[in-house]
Amino acid sequence: MxxxxxxxxxxxxxxxxxxxRILSEALPYIQQFRGRTVVVKYGGAAMxxxxxxxxxxxxxxxxxxxxxRPVVVHGGGPEINIWxxxxxxxxxxxxxxxxxxxxxxxxxxxxxxxxxxKELVSLINQAGGKAVGLCGKxxxxxxxxxxxxxGVGFVGEVSNISPGIIKSLxxxxxxxxxxxxxxxxxxxxxxxxxxxVAGEIAAALGAEKLILLTDTKGILxxxxxxxxxxxxxxxxxxxxxxxxxxxxxGMIPKVNCCxxxxxxxxxxxxxxxGRVPHALLLEIFxxxxxxxxxxxSEFRN
Numbered sequence: 001m002x003x004x005x006x007x008x009x010x011x012x013x014x015x016x017x018x019x020x021r022i023l024s025e026a027l028p029y030i031q032q033f034r035g036r037t038v039v040v041k042y043g044g045a046a047m048x049x050x051x052x053x054x055x056x057x058x059x060x061x062x063x064x065x066x067x068x069r070p071v072v073v074h075g076g077g078p079e080i081n082i083w084x085x086x087x088x089x090x091x092x093x094x095x096x097x098x099x100x101x102x103x104x105x106x107x108x109x110x111x112x113x114x115x116x117x118k119e120l121v122s123l124i125n126q127a128g129g130k131a132v133g134l135c136g137k138x139x140x141x142x143x144x145x146x147x148x149x150x151g152v153g154f155v156g157e158v159s160n161i162s163p164g165i166i167k168s169l170x171x172x173x174x175x176x177x178x179x180x181x182x183x184x185x186x187x188x189x190x191x192x193x194x195x196x197v198a199g200e201i202a203a204a205l206g207a208e209k210l211i212l213l214t215d216t217k218g219i220l221x222x223x224x225x226x227x228x229x230x231x232x233x234x235x236x237x238x239x240x241x242x243x244x245x246x247x248x249x250g251m252i253p254k255v256n257c258c259x260x261x262x263x264x265x266x267x268x269x270x271x272x273x274g275r276v277p278h279a280l281l282l283e284i285f286x287x288x289x290x291x292x293x294x295x296x297s298e299f300r301n
Contacts, residue, residue, distance in 0.1 A: 022286075025285070025286060025287060026281075026285035026286070029284060029285045029286075030066045030067070030068075030285070033067075033068050033209075033284065034066065034067035034068065035067055035068075035069070036068060036069065036207075036208035036209075036267075037069045037070075037071060037202075037206070037207040037208060038063065038068055038069065038070050038071070038207060038208055038209045038210075038211065038284070039070075039071045039072075039073065039198050039201055039202035039205065039207045039209070039210050039211070040060065040070060040071070040072050040073070040198070040211045040213065040280065041072075041073050041074070041194055041195055041197075041198035041210075041211065041212045041213060042056060042072050042073070042074045042120070042213055042274075043074060043075050043076075043077075043194060043213060043214075043274070044213055044214055044215040044274045044275075045215050045274055045275045046213050046274035046275070047074070047076065047078075047116075047274075048078055049275075051277070052274065052275065052277065053123070054123075055277045055278050055279075056213070056274070056279075056280065057120075057123045057124055057127050057129075058127055058278070059279075059280035059281050060072060060124060060129065060175060060280070061124060061128050061129040061175075062281060063280070063281075064129055064130075064173075064175055068284075069170045070175055071166060071170065071175070071176050071178065071202075071205065071207070072120070072131075072175065072176070072177045072178065073178045073179075073180060073194055073197050073198035073201060074112075074116060074117070074120060074177065074178070074179060074180070074194055075112070075179075075180055075193070075194035076111055076112050076115075076116035076179075077098070079111050079115065079116055080098075080107060080108055080111045080112070083107050083111050083115075084104065084107055087103075087107060089103055089104060089107065091104075094149070094151055094152055095149060095152075097147070097149060097152045097155050098152075098155065098191065099151065099152050099153055099155075100152065100153040100154045100155050100190075100191045101153045101154070102153075102154070104153070104154075105153070105154045105189055105190075105191060108181065108191045109135075109181050109189055109191075112135070112179040112180065112181050112191075113133075113135045113181055116179065117133040117134075117135070117177055117179040118133055120133070120177050121133040121177050124175055124177070129175050130173060130174050131174065131176075131177050132169050132174045132175070132176055132177065133177045133179070134165065134166075134176055134177065134178045134179070135178065135179045135180075135181045135182065136178070136179075136180070136181055136182025136183070136192070136197070137181070137182060137183050137189075138165060139162065139164060139165030140162045141161065141162060141163070141165055141166065141178070141182070142158055142160070142161055142162075142182035142192070142197065142200075142201075143158075143159045143160040143162075143182065143183075143184065144156035144157065144158065144159060144182040144183055144184045144188075144189075144192060145157055145158075145159040145184055145190075146184075147190075154188065154189065154190050155190065155191055155192075156182060156184070156190025156192045157192065157196065158182075158192060158196060158197060158200040159184070161200050161201060161203075161204035162204075163201065163204040163205050166178075166201070166205065167205070178197065178201065180192045180193065180194040180196075180197040182197075193253065195212055195253060195254055196253075196257055198210060198212065198257070199257040199258065199260055199261040199266075199269075200260075200261070202261045202266045202269075203260070203261045203264035203265060203266055206265055206266070207261075207266050207267070208266075208267045208268070209266070209267060209268050209269070209270060209284070210257075210258065210261050210266050210268075210269040210270070211269075211270045211272055211280065211283065211284075212254055212257070212258070212269070212270065212271050212272065213272055213273075213274030213280075214254065214271055214272065214273065214274060215273070215274065215275060216251070216271070216273060217229050217273045217290075217291070218230065218231075218271045218272065218273065218290075218291040218292030219233070219238075219241065219247060219251065219255065219271060219292040219294075221246060223246075223248070229291075229292065230292050231288075231289065231291075231292060231293065232292070232293045232294075232295070233292065233293075233294055233295075234294065234295050234296065234297050235259050235262055235263065235294065235295075235296055235297070238255050238258070238259055238294050239259065241255070242255060242256070251271075254271055255271070255294070257269075258271065258294045259294065262294060262295065262296045263296070267295075268293055268294065268295050269294045269295075270283055270289075270291050270292065270293050270294075271291050271292045271294075272290060272291035272292075273290060273291060276290055279291070
């Protein structure tokens with residue numbers, strides 16, 4: 001007996017047709033970005049929510065399977081706070097920066113390099129990828145310098161990137177997972193903002209894309225109205241939004257990070273809502289995307 005469109009078989013066919021349509025829409029993007037490097041800064045809700053974490057892991061493995069070269073950079077603030085609490089150390093912040101004295105730096109390094117990094121490596125490997133964990137110390141990947149603010153301790157900035165170890169791993173088919181801990185020329189460890197590290201690594205690799213997973217929809221013309229998402233803007237427009245106060249608070253360093261990477265040759269920078277399941281694939285492989293894309297010039301696609 002023939003199945004009607006409203007029958008279970010008809011529903012299955014409709015679902016399959018939707019999947020095929022989505023794959024077909026993704027094809028030109030797969031062709032465009034195959035062999036290109038995409039740097040993903042992983043953090044926020046996508047790091048804390050188990051379901052979202054699984055989605056991010058699958059997205060990264062999917063990217064690698066279709067020939068894109070993902071490089072992942074992560075922080076881990078909430079996990080650091082948990083372990084500071086277990087050790088009886090009170091987390092302190094000054095002007096938005098974690099005050100990082102010597103005992104706190106020990107915990108930061110232990111958590112980011114020893115726990116968060118290795119968990120992410122393990123999850124990607126379990127999902128069928130080939131991940132390798134790094135921190136800025138490995139292969140002299142990142143040379144740090146003091147951030148310079150008074151009273152924040154071992155908070156660092158990026159002085160230099162030597163991306164050779166990442167290039168070697170990527171060429172061999174591995175997915176590098178980088179934690180944002182590095183040392184200076186004397187070997188002193190520093191805690192560096194993961195957005196900053198991601199932007200500088202993207203620039204050093206000449207990445208096609210830098211994607212920052214955040215807990216916001218992207219850049220909003222009115223921060224109280226999610227419907228005012230700015231889907232695409234260039235460096236000049238991004239700077240104007242900062243100057244006029246439209247971009248404020250914690251979004252300023254993220255936008256500045258994007259602008260800096262674009263000025264150094266990264267193809268496009270994206271600020272994406274990591275609370276949306278499969279946010280990475282939606283941004284890279286669909287026509288509409290879901291976040292804000294910043295490009296060097298409005299004339300560049």
